[in-house]
Amino acid sequence: MSASLPPGTAPVKAEFLISAKHIDVPDDDAAEGKTGHAPDTADKREDDRDSGKKRKDKSKRGANKGRRFAKMHDELEVCWKTANGQTCEFGDKCKFTHDVSAYLAAKPHDLRIPETSDISNESPFYTPTPFTVTDPQNPSLDPHTKCPLFEATGSCKSGLKCRFLGAHVQKTEDGSLSLITDEDKCARTAISETEQNYLHPEARTKLHKKRYEYPITDRYLKDLESQKVVIAEPEQDEPDWVAKADAASSAGGPSGTVAEVVPNADALVAQRTGAGDQMDMSVDVPLRAEEKKRLHWEGKTYLAPLTTVGNLPFRRICVDYGVDITCGEMGLATSFLSGSKEEWSLVRRHPSERMFGVQLAGNKPNTMVRAAELIQNEAGGNIDFVDINCGCPIDLVYKTGSGSALLDSPGKLGRIIVGMNKALGDIPVTVKLRTGVKDGRNNAHKLMPRVSEWGAGMMTLHGRTRQQRYTKLADWDYVKECVQSVRVYEAEKNLPRAPIFGGGDCYSAEDYWHNVESTGVDGVMIGRGALIKPWIFTEIKERREWDISSRERLEHIRKLVDYGLNHFGSDTPGINTTRRYLCEALSFQYRYIPIGLLERLPGRLNERAPAFKGRDDLETLLASPDSRDWVKISEMFLGPAPEAWSFMPKHKSNAYESQG
Template sequence: MSKEEKKKQRGSNKGRRWAKMHEELDLCWRFADTGTCEFGEKCRYSHDIPGYMAAKPKDIYFPRSSDLSAHPPHVAAPLEVGETAASVGSSIFCPVHDKIGTCRQGIKCRFLGGHGKKMEDGTYSILEGPEKKLTTAATPAELNYMPGSVLKLLRTKKYPFPITQQYLKALQNTKDTNESGVEAEAGTVVDTRRAMMTRDPGQEALNTPGFCSAPVPPELEPAPGKSSMAEAEAQMDTPDVPFRFQEKRRLNWSDKTYLAPLTTVGNLPFRRLCAGWGADITCGEMGLARSFLAGSKEEWSLVRRHPSEKMFGVQVAGSKPALLVPTAEVIARECKDVDFVDLNCGCPIDLVYQTGSGSALLDAPGKLSRILIGMNRALGEIPVTVKLRTGVKEGKNTSHKLMPRIGEECNVAAMTLHGRTRQQRYTRLADWSYIKECVDAVRAAESDKALPRVPIFGGGDCYSSRDYWEDVQNTGVDGVMVARGALIKPWIFTEIKERREWDISSRERLEGLRKFAEYGLDHFGTDTAGVNTTRRYLCEAISFQYRYVPLGLLEVLPGRINDRAPLFRGRDELETLLASPDSRDWVKISEMFLGPAPEGWTFTPKHKSNAYGGEEGQG
């Protein structure tokens, strides 16, 4: 095999596939919750409740915090649990119903014993807690829920994009003008950050050739933020006054901790867990602009936010203004609980890079500027941030030239810089000396031209409180975006805020996994499909957390992200279990909270070295 072929086969299970697990008799969820279904006999799902209850798996006992122990069996479940399909009146409780007084899964809930009562005629009555329902009605469980009507408009290409149409038209006019050799009229270029800061909105701005050269007449620019389609369409004829730079929300990120957007593992339950441990800024998983515009339900689920997230952003990836500007316009109009939108210019994976998205934008500054300017216009008062890498090719760093330009001319509200090139991916240590060079270049440009200070966060190899504060002190960044350090140690945000290394106990770590399972059930659902989706992501989380080496076993403090400890026996049996690299043990831990894994369900670890014994080691 060639070197490239060997590289493709090394290290990871490339073809992981995840299938949803359904019950033998798929009961209609509407009928299970309310006892009625608008489709009646035409419904594709079953309405046979007695038959469903006869085939339904046994209830699952979800442990409370008091049930956990560092000694086997680690979870103390009552003896009567699991005797019947719905152990009504037993110690079983539904974690969702217990918090909000209702459960949207109804009879399909795998914790039915906590809120279901079997009647004399064999039917089941769903119990509700009216007091809890009243107290939680004003605070929805999740925010930024995208209605099906909007998704349908996107899928059928009927969603109105007044701002995008005007902006792309202006871009095309500029292109035609430049090709014909005719100069643009004075006073029409208002795209640079300097022009937006002036008191006179009609003052002519400087235009950098080949970079921020996308003039849009301000009288053609409609304002975003309208909630109805009729008002959005009305913007085409009677546009509102456009937002100026001073009206943009300012991001005050000083002394804030930032959880990086993490594909697959940075889901809402994990972000809730990190927010509970002190993460101030969270960002959703990277979403593809093309899938957003196609009305993908899965893609739009990435913008969901929990109320516990103090400052929340949405990250998007795309290759051109025609994709990213309309995506920003939809987000601005439909998602009212978004604090910022982050443009991904750092994703190194081939599938993204080869389409011209992610880190490919680092080598296309002209296109990048047009994207940022258009997104700023479409988002209105919502600020735009950028996530970058040091460059594309190893040894050819370019961000020290790019960052001052986009900071000055493209009106970005904040920048984050990962200290590796696209070619390095996640190998070698992050180059923090170069991050300092980039910070100095941006601060010098701001000082020379009297520009507002833009927050800059660095990233790479932050695994402890000492790493964090040394990086902040030595480089001048406003903070450090924590990624893999948070996957291995979700409690790292507590360490950072308290400026200490936490020798967390195995019992406390198990409580963190219990909370993750609880948040997963709340997000994905308490039916069979939701339980096993939660199980999959819980195993993904453990696949990182097992790498944590307890402080009591280290010879030198703090531990480093690239340290690999030899096999060790923990201070108790639970600590040893949590450090197991065998994926079968990860599934065993998930069964403490989510019951036995169903027959046919498997967890394929990302790294082959964790699948001991080949196929039989995959859960």
């Protein structure tokens, strides 16, 4: 029985136990040692901002420096324009071939993505049908394949480079191949399937040449220098509103609700002061209510901005499971300002994302406000909020004065919030914080009331300090104290009510609703819980624990593959980029212990898994900590991984020598 398991081990039923010895706990702190979503880009982006240090020296330090994901290409590469039936303006000077026949002769044969009904629950799970040449002139074509892009939109952006080419090509009278376009489907899906927030080439050119203009930022910075803008910093001693919140927390009823602290808090709709006005750069001019969108997020679910795994395909999966609010991966303000393609890919939005935001990290008003103005100009129509990262704990970010370092620089943070509010027009600014920098020195209860006054439209508080990372449980009692401090201050200053979300260790519907009801937060931002079980949003909406089957999880993986190919492309590079991010997702999802195997519910995020088997072979495979098995799962849908391709997870304890 599970009573014999070591303390802190998940209580798996005896019939499913292989051994009482637990599987090594993945080191989430070490895994988060790298900020970027692409190999080496994070280190380069951070090093670009680090004066006096040579990149070659710094590149050898930190976690996950050995992760390399070489981009895979066809043996013979055809010009993109030629592949899409267009004329290349470079002609013979183009470095890619224009010989379509030669390209198709050398091109790997088409792939088929099986339906989940074709995959068994028992080993060996799936045996692909051997490829048969049906057209000797075009031996790589498979007329029975289906292209995910063509099925979704009626056309395929990869053209002749598509690895499912047989699905959308036909022979012409002269024997050549012609791409097929379903015009009706293209028209029907133009809005529902077209990704948003691409940086215009003209704007990118201006950024590269440093000719982009920032009139709002320039005026704001000029007023800062002339001291026309005054940012009132939090008091060092305990302010009155903190003492009142503490008293209310001690003397309040069993629920300790915000209504006990501020009975009329929900009715506060006065104009917020300190947010500024785009026409008058003095911060003591209140922002008119109609100029700034209000965030009514009470009762909504929020997927945290997540590095690496929190890309657009993964967010689409979470939308399918019911999440209301999504946010792109953390982006560096300086990289946005340089026109970095990698950084601008972070703001890409799918139309299915109902409420979407961008998260910025930076350490200076001049870069953060400029980045906000740039985002407003180039993507403002498709962004609902911009979040300031004041919580990232990793050294690469913290040592530059960004992320959680801003918790100890309230004056600088105030100047950033006020300036970004001016630059973003009606787009709200939100702030994500931790409880403090060091253990025993929590300061969020002093900082958050002023963050609200400076103009934040919403705040999220992760219940740990920067020093704690993930090593201790989140302090939800302190989250409650901070909520009460903000509500008292809002009442005293006649400020409108800003939503507050908490965060930390939320892994079930029970966790979610307990934290909402006991602390007064408006919701809980879900991070690791969503990485391990993206269906947590369905559980929260339906207030139940979902004993999801291996078959349902497989369907989820198949859908993630489709979304990945739609986003990254269906050519050889797109196939293997999709494979990489699928393996990244599985490197978290294997940690899920099916609740049908547990003696007590709900499961806990920080409980260690013993060695166990599933209710069928497929469930056992999905629980494997071996990264080779994640690659095997990817091969069910994307065909064999190329010999030169390998996957090293962020959690290196899951890597094996055979993975290189």
